[in-house]
Amino acid sequence: MTTAAPLLAMTGIEKSFPGVRALRGVDLELAAGEVLALLGENGAGKSTLIKVLGGAHAADAGGLAINGRPVSFRSPHDARAAGIAVIHQEFTLVPGLTPPENIFLGQETTRAGFVARGEERRRAAALFRRLGVTIDLDATCSRLSTAQQQLVEIAKALAFEPRIIVMDEPTAALTPAEVGRLFEIIRELKARGIAVIYVSHRLEEIFTIADRVAVLRDGRNVGGQPIDRIDRAGLIALMVGRELADEYPRRQTVIGRTRLAVRSLCRGRAVRDVSFEVRAGEILALAGLVGAGRTETLRLIFGADRRDSGEILLDGRRLDIRSPRDAIAAGIGLLTEDRKLEGLVLGQSVRENFALPNLGRLSRLGFVDAGRERQAFGRHVDQLRIKVPHQEERARNLSGGNQQKVVLAKWLERNCEVLFFDEPTRGIDVGARHEIYLLMNDLAARGKAIVMVSSELPEVLGMADRILVLHDGRVTGDITNGPGVTQEHVMQLAVA
């Protein structure tokens, strides 16, 4: 029991949106210099809690206190003034501006009405130096890599000497080396008395960096304890409210003949002479660092980008794929890396999203058969256990896991023979992940050929039959998965 007030105390926070009670009385405490890991399924209320803390939403009920003093935020500006910085999962950088401009956006240093660019530049350089990284201060952020953009975000958060930093899935797009550096930065922040709320689905990271862990489930905090008093299984149990027997479901693999064969695919420097094969009933994982060319390879095969050279054969037949339409007609489906930007039309209903690639089959003479459409979607809603109040719900209102299921339903309806999953469980909670793994296994069991891009090595090792490792656009390894294959093994090939 501490006699001094904690740095941050959230008591009884409630927040509802139309149709959803996101937070039902959350209590959370944070001490100075502490790293608190915040876990929870999507839909459990994590993002909402962070938005309340960051001032983007006003809570319906409950209170916030900093160092014992009650505060209320009416805007992110207030939160920032109170010393709370939030680094969101989706970057808030303006692509056309440089790092210093982004860091000081909204709080520019001015002299007599003019922006003091030199001073901003100097301060930005100092921030990056403290972070131990070099960033081109004159490049527009659109030209920086995802990892570099992340560092700009962190610098932006640090620019105003915050007391609390919230990091939402900070390592999603970082290499292990970059993750290591991020952890060093976090430890340094701790030493300076800054508290960090670390939101992540990556349990190994949490055990590495966090002091305490809080778990949100169904809008409540169901467990706040020191990290050394709980283990991985215990955390998962807290998050889903049940024991998960297998994190990666086992399956019987029956591998058939070659379905998809790719030969000498090339596109500039992103994809250089990539060749591989995928067989029926097989899950092939594409592993590698960010920028190795995995997504680019899939996009080339799918016709989303134009290839410079190379052949694509399906069941031995050469395909001339020049656009996604061609690939889809041939029976290939792609679940994109970023479902919000590329996988869904967020403003439309889930039913319409589901129907989009399937309208040919769901319509007659150009007229959409509404009854058939509703029935077809209803079948998938049941089979995939998609949680929607009704079929007209706008896609943007769904949680990440359910959105992914809608995207999957799109392709399942088409009966694709080859399915590409690009980071299928990114930003999705443990429970929904498990369901998606089961679905992938089921598809493989039915003889489909599956290619999965994943940046999570445990996932790669847990799900794949074969692993293709890419580095800098080239294939550096084609391994058959088995008990002897380790994460280090794959990582070595990935950094070759």
Add this chain to the structure above:
Amino acid sequence: MTASLRRLVSDYGMLAVLLLLGLVFSGLTLEEQSSTDAAAARRVAAAIRRDCPERPRVLVAVRGTPEDGLFADALRRELDGVGAEVVDVVRGEPQAARAALEKLAQAGGRLDAVAATQTTGSWLVFSELASDFPMLGGPRVVVPTSHHWPNFLTSDNLLNIANQIAVIAIMAIGMTMVIITGGIDLSVGSLAALSAVLAARLIRDQAGGLEASAGGMFVACATAIVICGLVGGLSGALITLCGIPPFIVTLAMMLVASGLAYIASAGQSIYQIPESFVWLGRGSDLFGLPNAVVLMLVLYGLAHILMSRTTLGRYLYAVGGNREAARLSGVPVRRVLLFAYVASGLLAGLGGVIMASQLKSGSPTYGTMYELYVIAAVVVGGTALAGGEGKILGTLIGAFIIAVIQNGMNLTNVESYTQKVVLGLVILGAVLVDRLRHR
């Protein structure tokens, strides 16, 4: 059930604004209506039949105005219809009525009723009929009852509103589709001018001018419309293949089309067009509805079905909502965009043809600034300029809102320069209301 009701209200909420405007202008134009129409005549005849004995003998008394003359004819017809005998018709001044009454009194025989207007019925000569002309047997003076009705809501006025807005409304169909895909088409006004000029010129030079046949006129109009569709296609091609923003492409096309219209007409209005050409723009064959209005309603019906029930409609919304996601789902994005701009061009061409028909001539000055009114109709109707959402019928409501405001201001004698200011403010207000509702 309530979810779909709520969506209906949200999609067509501007209907409430339209009805409110209708109510306001009805209130402002409430007036005593002069009852000298056929319905009034019927009522007078019915009253006479009810209150007078078998085969009543009736004197009709009206003023010398043409309107009253028509009323007298109507009265005559109605009275014949109810079995009355019209013994005389007075058209003119009270003295004529006095003379007629004296003549009747002398000839003997009774007079059962005097059918008059509200004005003539109150002539002094009719005020003491029983005592002044006892031989006539005490005829009653029967006039139509007065009623109050807003000038705004008369069928003439409502049809006038519809007719005024028909051209803009039709062009707004294409604009709605383009805006839903996230684009814009600034060339529609100039295309209408080009179409009017081309149609007129083809009629004058190729179809025989004033002697042109219906077939010739049809071909001329069809050609003009198709050419506009091709220009739209060119815009669409530049947008999809060269990646130039729609704003720039259609702005350039606006200037090009306008220039071409002036060239093709040598800057003059082309008027050597047969009278029969005005059938589309001024005729009204179906239940008294103007032909242009009928065409407008038919096209809106078809467009609504296209947007809400067909694959192409879904594709239009998807392309506007998230073009990349649509592309990666196999939507033929380029073809869909091309369709939208071709449709916009065709409908603009149709608008020009209707204008030429309304004014029986083709001039390059037609359609000036129309693109702004068309866009206003689309936006007021609830379609977001960002694309991805919006209803065709909403645009119809938006067009009517604009037309109602203009008409209402005319009826209430608002000065025309002030009208422009008011229209602009109302458009802002309507969109603001819409934004607030969606917040």
